[in-house]
Amino acid sequence: MLEVIRKYTAEIGDSDIGKTVKLYGWVHEIRDHGGIVFVILRDREGFIQVTVPRKKVDTDVFKTVKKVHRESVIEVIGTVKAEPKAPGGYEIVPQKFVILNEADAPLPLDVAEKVPAELDTRLDHRYLDLRKPKIQAIFRIRHCVLKSVREFLCEEGFIEVNTPKIVSTATEGGTELFPISYFEKEAFLNQSPQLYKQVLMAAGLERVFEIGPIFRAEEHNTVRHLNEAVSIDIEASFIDHEGVMNILERLIKRVYEDVSESCSRYLKWLGIELETPKIPFKRLSYDEALNIAERKGESIPWGEDISTPALKLISEDMPEFYFIVDWPTKSKPFYAMPYKDKPEICKSFDLMKGYIELASGAQRIHVYNLLVKRIEECGMSIDSFGFYIESFRYGMPPHAGWGLGADRLLMAMLNLKNIREGVLFPRDRNRLVP
RNA sequence: GCCCGGGUGGUGUAGCUCGGCCGAUCAUGCGGGCCUGUCGAGCCCGCGACUCGGGUUCAAAUCCCGACCCGGGCGCCA
Numbered sequence: 001m002l003e004v005i006r007k008y009t010a011e012i013g014d015s016d017i018g019k020t021v022k023l024y025g026w027v028h029e030i031r032d033h034g035g036i037v038f039v040i041l042r043d044r045e046g047f048i049q050v051t052v053p054r055k056k057v058d059t060d061v062f063k064t065v066k067k068v069h070r071e072s073v074i075e076v077i078g079t080v081k082a083e084p085k086a087p088g089g090y091e092i093v094p095q096k097f098v099i100l101n102e103a104d105a106p107l108p109l110d111v112a113e114k115v116p117a118e119l120d121t122r123l124d125h126r127y128l129d130l131r132k133p134k135i136q137a138i139f140r141i142r143h144c145v146l147k148s149v150r151e152f153l154c155e156e157g158f159i160e161v162n163t164p165k166i167v168s169t170a171t172e173g174g175t176e177l178f179p180i181s182y183f184e185k186e187a188f189l190n191q192s193p194q195l196y197k198q199v200l201m202a203a204g205l206e207r208v209f210e211i212g213p214i215f216r217a218e219e220h221n222t223v224r225h226l227n228e229a230v231s232i233d234i235e236a237s238f239i240d241h242e243g244v245m246n247i248l249e250r251l252i253k254r255v256y257e258d259v260s261e262s263c264s265r266y267l268k269w270l271g272i273e274l275e276t277p278k279i280p281f282k283r284l285s286y287d288e289a290l291n292i293a294e295r296k297g298e299s300i301p302w303g304e305d306i307s308t309p310a311l312k313l314i315s316e317d318m319p320e321f322y323f324i325v326d327w328p329t330k331s332k333p334f335y336a337m338p339y340k341d342k343p344e345i346c347k348s349f350d351l352m353k354g355y356i357e358l359a360s361g362a363q364r365i366h367v368y369n370l371l372v373k374r375i376e377e378c379g380m381s382i383d384s385f386g387f388y389i390e391s392f393r394y395g396m397p398p399h400a401g402w403g404l405g406a407d408r409l410l411m412a413m414l415n416l417k418n419i420r421e422g423v424l425f426p427r428d429r430n431r432l433v434p
Numbered sequence: 435g436c437c438c439g440g441g442u443g444g445u446g447u448a449g450c451u452c453g454g455c456c457g458a459u460c461a462u463g464c465g466g467g468c469c470u471g472u473c474g475a476g477c478c479c480g481c482g483a484c485u486c487g488g489g490u491u492c493a494a495a496u497c498c499c500g501a502c503c504c505g506g507g508c509g510c511c512a
Contacts, residue, residue: 029473029474031471031472031473031475032469032472032475033469033470033471033472033475033476034468034469034470035469035470036469036470036471036472037470037472038471038472038473038475040473049472049473051471051472053470053471054470055470069464070463083471085471085472085473086471086472086473087472087473088473105444105463105464105465106444106445106463106464106482107444107445107463108444108445109444109445110444110445110446110462110463112474114445114446114461114462114463114474115445115446115447115461115462115463116445116446117445117446118445118446118504118505119504119505120503120504120505121445121446175510175511175512176510176511191511191512192512194512216511218510218511219435219509219510220435220509220510220511221435221508221509222507222508222509223506225510225511305511307508307509308507308508308509309507309508332512333512334512335512336512378512380512429435430502430503430504
């Protein structure tokens, strides 16, 4: 007996007409007319109608089809027919219809989306939610984004590295860290690969990148914050902040191009027309940003971080990607390089899309004495910086870098209303499962 | 964490202002029946719910307090 070839629904075409194919998938919908039953089979790539007329199929096949529940896993072997009345133009008349695993009823969530479900319900039953083509499209695109980022950075001479996520101290300052138990020692989940990236500059790797999780124990509760996020981080030697901003904007452009090209199917599922942004992105100085906000009635004292309402006002004037540059030194971390002639501001930048910060970076301080001075000015003790501070004493090259939120990039690209939409199993203030 | 709004069958909702007429609406789903061209199949019958704890009252889905959770806004986020 000839082996029947397994096909995806989307592969069925005119060349298959009259041929026997094998399909695996889930029962998406059942329309039972008594003497004829239509089953919509869904697989990773799409849908196809399985048409089961009582008088033209095996009795056992008909009986099986009559009792199958929605979302059961099935194997269908049948003949492909061109049929204008069938959705998609083709239908399968089965010789074999096997229930590989029956699904219970009722379902916790309607995959066919006749009834909508709230995000919270969807996340509780994420595996079912992910069966929806629209939802799966988000993650197929996410895959492409990460692939594109890797390819681009490799082409630019970056070496992919992995740094530890379990760290010993909270001395980087600022954000709250998650404490964990590490044998007899105290340990934390790392908030960022920052210090390690810099040490690797001292190691002479010159250009490194890491795509990995970061953990922040802040009790924030917004549509754009997570307690576990994925960060795309780079660090490069012998280059300044302008240089890494240039890499960043070219990266963004490249990702949009790659997604437009290789994910057109998924963009269509989502109803999104992606427009590749033009580079260079606009550079807005911190002072200019404050002026815009001020003019619109939201004043920020110089030196403070820019508030959410102010960023929303600024974004009205800046519809595309843009940088906010030349931040007050005191509003940025200790390792940002101050301007020589104007030390109250520093060579740091944020990449914005709308009011959301996608990335932030800077030229770093590579001079030991200046770094020590800045750490002390920030009220921290150099003793607690151990391995990090030591690496600045024995030949640290000038360097710069940035961290880009992968989840936020996807959110901006696909216009997601909630960052959780772009994360398979998000972790936030209240969600620890699934 | 703060302010505001909310929590009703598996899912999404109406009802709450003004307590009783709620033995709780509608859709979808599920079970049963009819049906050979559906594509949100249709028609008939049935099933299934007031987040939890306390209080007020003759009487609570409805009013009050607390907890938990959700949504929006903000804060926090080197």
